[in-house]
Amino acid sequence: MQHLADVEVYSVRTLREALELLSSVKGLRVIAGGTDLIVQLKTGVVPKTNLLDVSRVDELRYVRFEDGILRIGALTTFMEIYRSELVRRHAPLLAEAAFTVGSFQIMNKGTIGGNIVNASPAADSLPPLYVLNAELKIVGPRGERFVRIQDFYKGYKKLDLMADELVAEVRIRPPGEGYVGHFFKHGLRRGDAIAVVNGAVLLMLSPEGIVRDARVALGAVAPTVVRSPSSERVLVGSRLSPEVMWRAAEAVVNDISPIDDVRGSAAYRRELSVNYVFMTLYRIARETGVVA
Protein backbone atom coordinates (compact mmCIF):
# COMPACT_ATOMS: atom_id res chain seq x y z
CA MET A 1 0.00 0.00 0.00
CA GLN A 2 1.30 3.44 -0.85
CA HIS A 3 1.00 6.67 1.13
CA LEU A 4 -0.55 9.82 -0.27
CA ALA A 5 2.13 12.20 1.00
CA ASP A 6 2.83 13.46 -2.51
CA VAL A 7 -0.80 14.23 -3.27
CA GLU A 8 -1.97 17.82 -3.08
CA VAL A 9 -5.30 18.26 -1.34
CA TYR A 10 -7.38 21.35 -1.95
CA SER A 11 -9.82 21.94 0.89
CA VAL A 12 -12.94 23.99 0.33
CA ARG A 13 -15.84 25.07 2.52
CA THR A 14 -18.39 26.22 -0.07
CA LEU A 15 -19.89 24.81 -3.24
CA ARG A 16 -18.79 27.93 -5.12
CA GLU A 17 -15.15 27.45 -4.15
CA ALA A 18 -15.39 23.79 -5.13
CA LEU A 19 -16.75 24.58 -8.60
CA GLU A 20 -14.16 27.32 -9.15
CA LEU A 21 -11.30 24.96 -8.33
CA LEU A 22 -12.72 22.20 -10.50
CA SER A 23 -12.81 24.61 -13.43
CA SER A 24 -9.39 26.16 -12.87
CA VAL A 25 -7.26 23.19 -11.74
CA LYS A 26 -7.06 20.29 -14.16
CA GLY A 27 -7.10 16.65 -13.14
CA LEU A 28 -8.58 16.98 -9.67
CA ARG A 29 -10.45 14.06 -8.23
CA VAL A 30 -13.21 14.88 -5.78
CA ILE A 31 -13.05 13.23 -2.37
CA ALA A 32 -15.98 13.25 0.04
CA GLY A 33 -15.96 10.69 2.87
CA GLY A 34 -13.13 8.81 1.18
CA THR A 35 -14.11 5.43 2.57
CA ASP A 36 -13.59 3.79 -0.82
CA LEU A 37 -11.44 6.32 -2.68
CA ILE A 38 -8.63 6.37 -0.10
CA VAL A 39 -8.35 2.58 -0.32
CA GLN A 40 -8.40 2.73 -4.14
CA LEU A 41 -5.67 5.39 -4.17
CA LYS A 42 -3.52 3.57 -1.65
CA THR A 43 -3.77 0.22 -3.39
CA GLY A 44 -3.26 1.73 -6.84
CA VAL A 45 -6.70 0.72 -8.17
CA VAL A 46 -7.05 4.32 -9.32
CA PRO A 47 -4.01 6.42 -10.24
CA LYS A 48 -2.84 8.91 -7.65
CA THR A 49 -4.10 12.39 -8.48
CA ASN A 50 -4.47 15.63 -6.63
CA LEU A 51 -7.66 15.83 -4.63
CA LEU A 52 -10.44 18.29 -4.06
CA ASP A 53 -11.69 17.61 -0.54
CA VAL A 54 -15.35 18.60 -0.40
CA SER A 55 -16.06 16.81 2.87
CA ARG A 56 -16.47 20.12 4.71
CA VAL A 57 -18.92 21.74 2.31
CA ASP A 58 -21.68 21.80 4.91
CA GLU A 59 -24.23 23.39 2.60
CA LEU A 60 -24.50 20.00 0.84
CA ARG A 61 -25.38 18.15 4.02
CA TYR A 62 -29.12 18.09 4.66
CA VAL A 63 -32.35 16.15 4.36
CA ARG A 64 -35.39 18.22 3.47
CA PHE A 65 -38.91 17.62 2.27
CA GLU A 66 -40.20 20.43 0.06
CA ASP A 67 -42.89 20.59 -2.62
CA GLY A 68 -43.60 16.89 -2.22
CA ILE A 69 -39.97 15.94 -2.91
CA LEU A 70 -37.42 14.43 -0.55
CA ARG A 71 -34.11 16.22 -1.08
CA ILE A 72 -30.87 14.79 0.24
CA GLY A 73 -27.67 16.82 0.02
CA ALA A 74 -24.85 14.91 -1.66
CA LEU A 75 -22.62 15.07 1.42
CA THR A 76 -25.19 13.63 3.80
CA THR A 77 -23.65 10.62 5.52
CA PHE A 78 -25.27 7.21 5.66
CA MET A 79 -25.62 7.55 9.43
CA GLU A 80 -27.55 10.80 8.91
CA ILE A 81 -29.70 9.15 6.24
CA TYR A 82 -30.36 6.09 8.40
CA ARG A 83 -31.40 8.28 11.34
CA SER A 84 -33.46 10.76 9.34
CA GLU A 85 -37.17 10.69 10.18
CA LEU A 86 -37.88 12.18 6.74
CA VAL A 87 -36.02 9.38 4.94
CA ARG A 88 -37.72 6.74 7.08
CA ARG A 89 -41.12 8.19 6.28
CA HIS A 90 -40.70 8.95 2.57
CA ALA A 91 -38.05 6.45 1.41
CA PRO A 92 -37.76 3.68 4.01
CA LEU A 93 -35.97 1.49 1.43
CA LEU A 94 -33.08 3.93 1.43
CA ALA A 95 -32.88 3.97 5.23
CA GLU A 96 -32.67 0.15 5.17
CA ALA A 97 -29.83 0.28 2.66
CA ALA A 98 -27.99 3.02 4.58
CA PHE A 99 -27.81 0.78 7.64
CA THR A 100 -26.09 -2.01 5.71
CA VAL A 101 -23.51 0.11 3.90
CA GLY A 102 -20.85 -0.77 6.44
CA SER A 103 -19.85 -0.47 10.05
CA PHE A 104 -20.88 2.58 12.09
CA GLN A 105 -17.42 3.97 11.33
CA ILE A 106 -18.15 3.73 7.59
CA MET A 107 -21.72 5.03 7.98
CA ASN A 108 -20.39 8.08 9.83
CA LYS A 109 -18.10 9.00 6.97
CA GLY A 110 -19.47 7.63 3.71
CA THR A 111 -21.81 9.97 1.85
CA ILE A 112 -24.64 9.30 -0.57
CA GLY A 113 -23.03 11.52 -3.22
CA GLY A 114 -19.75 9.65 -2.84
CA ASN A 115 -21.54 6.33 -3.16
CA ILE A 116 -23.24 7.52 -6.37
CA VAL A 117 -20.13 8.98 -8.03
CA ASN A 118 -17.84 6.16 -6.91
CA ALA A 119 -20.18 4.12 -9.14
CA SER A 120 -19.49 0.69 -7.78
CA PRO A 121 -22.06 -1.73 -9.24
CA ALA A 122 -22.33 -3.02 -5.66
CA ALA A 123 -23.14 0.39 -4.14
CA ASP A 124 -25.87 -0.18 -1.56
CA SER A 125 -27.69 3.12 -2.07
CA LEU A 126 -28.26 2.48 -5.79
CA PRO A 127 -30.92 -0.27 -6.00
CA PRO A 128 -33.24 1.79 -3.75
CA LEU A 129 -32.57 4.92 -5.82
CA TYR A 130 -33.34 2.95 -9.03
CA VAL A 131 -36.71 1.66 -7.83
CA LEU A 132 -37.59 5.06 -6.36
CA ASN A 133 -36.82 6.73 -9.73
CA ALA A 134 -34.49 9.16 -8.01
CA GLU A 135 -33.14 12.18 -9.83
CA LEU A 136 -29.74 13.83 -9.39
CA LYS A 137 -29.15 17.54 -9.30
CA ILE A 138 -25.84 18.25 -11.00
CA VAL A 139 -24.20 21.65 -10.74
CA GLY A 140 -21.40 23.13 -12.80
CA PRO A 141 -20.19 26.32 -14.42
CA ARG A 142 -23.07 26.11 -16.93
CA GLY A 143 -25.68 26.02 -14.18
CA GLU A 144 -27.67 23.11 -12.87
CA ARG A 145 -29.25 20.16 -14.62
CA PHE A 146 -31.20 17.08 -13.58
CA VAL A 147 -30.51 13.48 -14.54
CA ARG A 148 -32.49 10.36 -13.72
CA ILE A 149 -30.37 7.92 -11.76
CA GLN A 150 -30.59 5.19 -14.42
CA ASP A 151 -29.43 7.65 -17.10
CA PHE A 152 -26.47 8.76 -14.98
CA TYR A 153 -24.62 5.49 -15.55
CA LYS A 154 -23.39 4.90 -19.10
CA GLY A 155 -21.44 1.72 -18.37
CA TYR A 156 -19.02 0.38 -15.79
CA LYS A 157 -17.93 3.51 -13.85
CA LYS A 158 -18.90 5.68 -16.82
CA LEU A 159 -20.90 8.67 -15.68
CA ASP A 160 -22.94 11.44 -17.23
CA LEU A 161 -20.79 13.93 -15.32
CA MET A 162 -18.28 16.42 -16.71
CA ALA A 163 -14.94 17.03 -14.99
CA ASP A 164 -16.10 20.46 -13.83
CA GLU A 165 -19.45 19.29 -12.43
CA LEU A 166 -20.54 17.99 -9.04
CA VAL A 167 -23.51 15.95 -7.89
CA ALA A 168 -25.20 18.26 -5.42
CA GLU A 169 -28.50 16.65 -4.45
CA VAL A 170 -30.56 13.48 -4.68
CA ARG A 171 -34.27 13.98 -5.23
CA ILE A 172 -36.92 11.40 -4.53
CA ARG A 173 -40.62 11.77 -5.14
CA PRO A 174 -42.23 9.41 -2.61
CA PRO A 175 -44.01 6.67 -4.54
CA GLY A 176 -47.26 7.21 -2.66
CA GLU A 177 -50.05 5.20 -1.07
CA GLY A 178 -50.01 1.44 -1.47
CA TYR A 179 -46.33 1.06 -2.30
CA VAL A 180 -44.37 -1.42 -0.19
CA GLY A 181 -40.75 -2.33 -0.67
CA HIS A 182 -37.56 -3.68 0.84
CA PHE A 183 -33.83 -3.61 0.27
CA PHE A 184 -31.82 -6.82 0.40
CA LYS A 185 -28.12 -7.55 0.56
CA HIS A 186 -25.93 -10.59 0.68
CA GLY A 187 -22.48 -9.83 2.09
CA LEU A 188 -19.82 -12.19 3.34
CA ARG A 189 -19.93 -10.57 6.76
CA ARG A 190 -22.95 -8.89 8.31
CA GLY A 191 -21.18 -6.11 10.17
CA ASP A 192 -19.24 -4.53 7.36
CA ALA A 193 -19.09 -5.95 3.86
CA ILE A 194 -19.34 -5.18 0.18
CA ALA A 195 -22.39 -6.79 -1.38
CA VAL A 196 -22.04 -10.04 -3.34
CA VAL A 197 -25.55 -9.26 -4.54
CA ASN A 198 -27.92 -6.53 -3.40
CA GLY A 199 -31.20 -5.19 -4.63
CA ALA A 200 -34.52 -3.57 -3.98
CA VAL A 201 -38.11 -4.53 -4.69
CA LEU A 202 -40.93 -1.99 -4.67
CA LEU A 203 -44.52 -3.04 -5.32
CA MET A 204 -47.89 -1.34 -5.53
CA LEU A 205 -50.60 -3.73 -4.45
CA SER A 206 -54.34 -3.42 -4.77
CA PRO A 207 -56.40 -4.29 -1.68
CA GLU A 208 -57.03 -7.72 -3.29
CA GLY A 209 -53.29 -8.38 -3.55
CA ILE A 210 -52.98 -7.71 -7.28
CA VAL A 211 -49.70 -6.14 -8.29
CA ARG A 212 -50.38 -2.77 -9.97
CA ASP A 213 -46.78 -1.66 -10.28
CA ALA A 214 -43.54 -3.57 -9.78
CA ARG A 215 -39.98 -2.32 -9.67
CA VAL A 216 -37.07 -4.70 -9.17
CA ALA A 217 -33.44 -3.56 -9.17
CA LEU A 218 -30.27 -5.57 -8.60
CA GLY A 219 -26.69 -4.63 -7.89
CA ALA A 220 -23.30 -6.34 -8.26
CA VAL A 221 -24.63 -8.52 -11.10
CA ALA A 222 -23.85 -6.30 -14.11
CA PRO A 223 -21.54 -3.39 -15.02
CA THR A 224 -24.15 -1.05 -13.54
CA VAL A 225 -27.12 -1.55 -11.27
CA VAL A 226 -29.97 -2.90 -13.40
CA ARG A 227 -33.74 -3.02 -13.29
CA SER A 228 -35.30 -6.36 -14.16
CA PRO A 229 -38.10 -5.77 -16.69
CA SER A 230 -38.58 -9.54 -17.11
CA SER A 231 -39.35 -9.95 -13.45
CA GLU A 232 -41.51 -6.83 -13.34
CA ARG A 233 -43.59 -8.09 -16.32
CA VAL A 234 -44.36 -11.36 -14.51
CA LEU A 235 -45.54 -9.44 -11.47
CA VAL A 236 -47.71 -6.67 -12.91
CA GLY A 237 -51.35 -7.68 -13.15
CA SER A 238 -50.89 -10.89 -11.18
CA ARG A 239 -51.92 -11.85 -7.70
CA LEU A 240 -48.84 -12.23 -5.51
CA SER A 241 -49.07 -16.03 -5.14
CA PRO A 242 -46.04 -18.19 -4.29
CA GLU A 243 -46.08 -19.50 -7.87
CA VAL A 244 -46.00 -15.97 -9.35
CA MET A 245 -43.28 -14.97 -6.91
CA TRP A 246 -41.11 -17.90 -8.04
CA ARG A 247 -41.63 -17.14 -11.71
CA ALA A 248 -40.82 -13.46 -11.12
CA ALA A 249 -37.71 -14.35 -9.12
CA GLU A 250 -36.45 -16.79 -11.75
CA ALA A 251 -37.02 -14.21 -14.49
CA VAL A 252 -34.30 -11.93 -13.08
CA VAL A 253 -31.60 -14.10 -14.67
CA ASN A 254 -32.69 -12.68 -18.08
CA ASP A 255 -31.61 -9.20 -17.05
CA ILE A 256 -28.35 -9.75 -15.20
CA SER A 257 -24.84 -10.59 -16.39
CA PRO A 258 -22.79 -11.40 -13.31
CA ILE A 259 -19.08 -12.18 -13.34
CA ASP A 260 -16.76 -14.32 -11.22
CA ASP A 261 -14.73 -12.30 -8.74
CA VAL A 262 -13.19 -12.46 -5.27
CA ARG A 263 -16.57 -12.28 -3.57
CA GLY A 264 -18.35 -14.98 -5.52
CA SER A 265 -18.85 -16.75 -8.82
CA ALA A 266 -21.29 -15.74 -11.51
CA ALA A 267 -23.32 -18.89 -10.89
CA TYR A 268 -23.50 -18.14 -7.17
CA ARG A 269 -24.65 -14.59 -7.92
CA ARG A 270 -27.42 -15.88 -10.19
CA GLU A 271 -28.64 -18.25 -7.47
CA LEU A 272 -28.50 -15.48 -4.87
CA SER A 273 -30.37 -13.07 -7.11
CA VAL A 274 -33.25 -15.49 -7.67
CA ASN A 275 -33.46 -16.50 -4.03
CA TYR A 276 -33.22 -13.00 -2.61
CA VAL A 277 -35.82 -11.60 -4.99
CA PHE A 278 -38.13 -14.47 -4.01
CA MET A 279 -37.50 -13.92 -0.29
CA THR A 280 -38.09 -10.20 -0.63
CA LEU A 281 -41.32 -10.69 -2.58
CA TYR A 282 -42.45 -13.20 0.03
CA ARG A 283 -41.62 -10.79 2.82
CA ILE A 284 -43.73 -8.10 1.15
CA ALA A 285 -46.57 -10.58 0.56
CA ARG A 286 -46.56 -11.55 4.21
CA GLU A 287 -46.38 -8.01 5.51
CA THR A 288 -49.33 -7.00 3.38
CA GLY A 289 -51.33 -10.12 4.27
CA VAL A 290 -51.43 -11.48 0.70
CA VAL A 291 -49.98 -14.78 1.92
CA ALA A 292 -50.25 -16.14 5.44
Add this chain to the structure above:
Amino acid sequence: MKFPHSARTREIRFVLNGRETSVRVPPGYTLLETLRYVLRMTGTKEGCARGDCGECTVLVDGVPVHACLTLMSQVEGRSVLTVEGIDRQHRLIRAFVEEGAVQCGHCTPGIVVAAYHLLSQVPRPTEEQVREALRGNLCRCTGYVKIIRAVLKAGEA
Protein backbone atom coordinates in the same frame (compact mmCIF):
# COMPACT_ATOMS: atom_id res chain seq x y z
CA MET B 1 10.51 15.53 9.93
CA LYS B 2 11.21 14.26 6.42
CA PHE B 3 8.49 12.77 4.27
CA PRO B 4 8.99 10.65 1.20
CA HIS B 5 8.21 12.75 -1.89
CA SER B 6 6.99 15.45 0.40
CA ALA B 7 6.73 18.33 -1.98
CA ARG B 8 3.78 19.54 -0.05
CA THR B 9 3.18 19.92 3.63
CA ARG B 10 0.64 22.05 5.42
CA GLU B 11 0.18 23.36 8.93
CA ILE B 12 -2.88 21.55 10.26
CA ARG B 13 -4.49 22.60 13.51
CA PHE B 14 -6.94 20.47 15.39
CA VAL B 15 -7.90 19.56 18.92
CA LEU B 16 -6.40 16.25 20.01
CA ASN B 17 -7.72 14.75 23.22
CA GLY B 18 -8.79 18.20 24.39
CA ARG B 19 -5.51 19.93 23.57
CA GLU B 20 -4.90 22.40 20.75
CA THR B 21 -2.47 20.68 18.40
CA SER B 22 -0.65 21.76 15.30
CA VAL B 23 1.31 19.53 12.96
CA ARG B 24 3.08 20.20 9.69
CA VAL B 25 2.24 17.25 7.44
CA PRO B 26 1.22 16.49 3.87
CA PRO B 27 -2.57 16.96 3.76
CA GLY B 28 -2.82 13.55 2.07
CA TYR B 29 -1.39 11.88 5.15
CA THR B 30 -4.00 9.93 7.02
CA LEU B 31 -4.86 10.71 10.60
CA LEU B 32 -3.56 7.24 11.47
CA GLU B 33 -0.16 7.90 9.89
CA THR B 34 0.02 11.27 11.63
CA LEU B 35 -0.91 9.88 15.04
CA ARG B 36 1.51 6.98 14.91
CA TYR B 37 4.48 8.22 12.91
CA VAL B 38 4.46 11.97 13.44
CA LEU B 39 2.96 12.43 16.90
CA ARG B 40 4.20 9.02 18.11
CA MET B 41 0.85 8.25 19.70
CA THR B 42 0.72 4.53 19.15
CA GLY B 43 -2.42 3.75 21.13
CA THR B 44 -4.40 3.83 17.90
CA LYS B 45 -3.53 0.61 16.06
CA GLU B 46 -3.12 -0.14 12.41
CA GLY B 47 -4.73 -3.41 11.36
CA CYS B 48 -5.94 -3.59 7.77
CA ALA B 49 -5.53 0.13 6.93
CA ARG B 50 -8.55 -0.14 4.64
CA GLY B 51 -11.58 0.31 6.84
CA ASP B 52 -12.39 -3.34 7.48
CA CYS B 53 -11.07 -4.11 10.96
CA GLY B 54 -11.91 -1.08 13.12
CA GLU B 55 -8.58 -1.12 15.00
CA CYS B 56 -7.88 2.52 14.22
CA THR B 57 -11.27 3.79 15.42
CA VAL B 58 -11.13 7.34 16.80
CA LEU B 59 -13.80 9.96 17.37
CA VAL B 60 -13.80 12.97 15.05
CA ASP B 61 -16.19 15.65 16.29
CA GLY B 62 -17.63 13.01 18.58
CA VAL B 63 -18.40 10.24 16.08
CA PRO B 64 -16.43 7.03 15.46
CA VAL B 65 -14.54 6.89 12.18
CA HIS B 66 -11.52 5.05 10.83
CA ALA B 67 -8.30 7.06 11.28
CA CYS B 68 -6.88 5.10 8.32
CA LEU B 69 -9.59 6.51 6.04
CA THR B 70 -9.39 10.08 7.29
CA LEU B 71 -7.06 12.51 5.55
CA MET B 72 -5.43 15.25 7.59
CA SER B 73 -7.22 17.79 5.40
CA GLN B 74 -10.43 16.35 6.86
CA VAL B 75 -9.49 16.92 10.53
CA GLU B 76 -8.41 20.53 10.13
CA GLY B 77 -10.20 22.54 12.83
CA ARG B 78 -11.93 19.49 14.24
CA SER B 79 -11.75 17.65 17.50
CA VAL B 80 -10.19 14.17 17.68
CA LEU B 81 -10.38 11.72 20.55
CA THR B 82 -8.06 8.72 20.63
CA VAL B 83 -7.82 5.97 23.21
CA GLU B 84 -5.17 8.02 25.01
CA GLY B 85 -7.85 10.63 25.68
CA ILE B 86 -9.95 8.23 27.77
CA ASP B 87 -9.17 8.22 31.50
CA ARG B 88 -7.39 5.04 32.57
CA GLN B 89 -9.75 4.80 35.52
CA HIS B 90 -12.82 5.07 33.30
CA ARG B 91 -15.40 2.43 34.19
CA LEU B 92 -15.21 1.04 30.66
CA ILE B 93 -11.47 0.37 30.91
CA ARG B 94 -11.89 -1.08 34.40
CA ALA B 95 -14.61 -3.38 33.07
CA PHE B 96 -12.31 -4.61 30.26
CA VAL B 97 -9.69 -5.50 32.87
CA GLU B 98 -12.15 -7.10 35.28
CA GLU B 99 -13.85 -9.19 32.60
CA GLY B 100 -10.58 -10.27 30.97
CA ALA B 101 -11.81 -8.81 27.69
CA VAL B 102 -8.29 -8.35 26.35
CA GLN B 103 -6.09 -11.06 24.88
CA CYS B 104 -3.45 -9.88 22.41
CA GLY B 105 -4.75 -6.33 22.83
CA HIS B 106 -4.48 -5.20 19.25
CA CYS B 107 -8.19 -4.69 18.71
CA THR B 108 -8.76 -3.27 22.20
CA PRO B 109 -8.13 0.48 21.63
CA GLY B 110 -10.53 0.62 18.67
CA ILE B 111 -13.17 -1.32 20.56
CA VAL B 112 -12.77 0.85 23.65
CA VAL B 113 -13.22 4.02 21.57
CA ALA B 114 -16.28 2.61 19.76
CA ALA B 115 -17.79 1.43 23.06
CA TYR B 116 -16.96 4.74 24.76
CA HIS B 117 -18.97 6.48 22.07
CA LEU B 118 -21.88 4.07 22.49
CA LEU B 119 -21.97 4.66 26.27
CA SER B 120 -21.92 8.42 25.72
CA GLN B 121 -25.04 8.05 23.54
CA VAL B 122 -26.75 5.17 25.32
CA PRO B 123 -25.62 4.93 28.97
CA ARG B 124 -27.29 1.54 29.51
CA PRO B 125 -27.15 -0.28 26.18
CA THR B 126 -28.74 -3.65 25.50
CA GLU B 127 -26.61 -6.53 24.26
CA GLU B 128 -28.08 -5.98 20.80
CA GLN B 129 -26.99 -2.32 20.84
CA VAL B 130 -23.48 -3.29 21.95
CA ARG B 131 -23.22 -5.84 19.15
CA GLU B 132 -24.40 -3.31 16.56
CA ALA B 133 -22.01 -0.61 17.76
CA LEU B 134 -19.08 -3.03 17.63
CA ARG B 135 -20.01 -4.77 14.39
CA GLY B 136 -17.16 -3.00 12.59
CA ASN B 137 -14.50 -4.08 15.07
CA LEU B 138 -12.79 -7.41 14.55
CA CYS B 139 -11.14 -9.49 17.29
CA ARG B 140 -9.20 -12.49 15.99
CA CYS B 141 -8.10 -13.92 19.36
CA THR B 142 -11.04 -15.15 21.30
CA GLY B 143 -14.33 -13.87 20.01
CA TYR B 144 -16.59 -11.26 21.48
CA VAL B 145 -18.26 -12.73 24.56
CA LYS B 146 -16.00 -11.13 27.14
CA ILE B 147 -15.78 -7.88 25.22
CA ILE B 148 -19.56 -7.57 25.12
CA ARG B 149 -19.81 -8.54 28.77
CA ALA B 150 -17.32 -5.80 29.66
CA VAL B 151 -19.24 -3.11 27.78
CA LEU B 152 -22.52 -4.24 29.35
CA LYS B 153 -20.89 -4.15 32.78
CA ALA B 154 -19.62 -0.61 32.18
CA GLY B 155 -23.17 0.29 31.17
CA GLU B 156 -24.56 -0.92 34.47
CA ALA B 157 -22.09 1.03 36.58
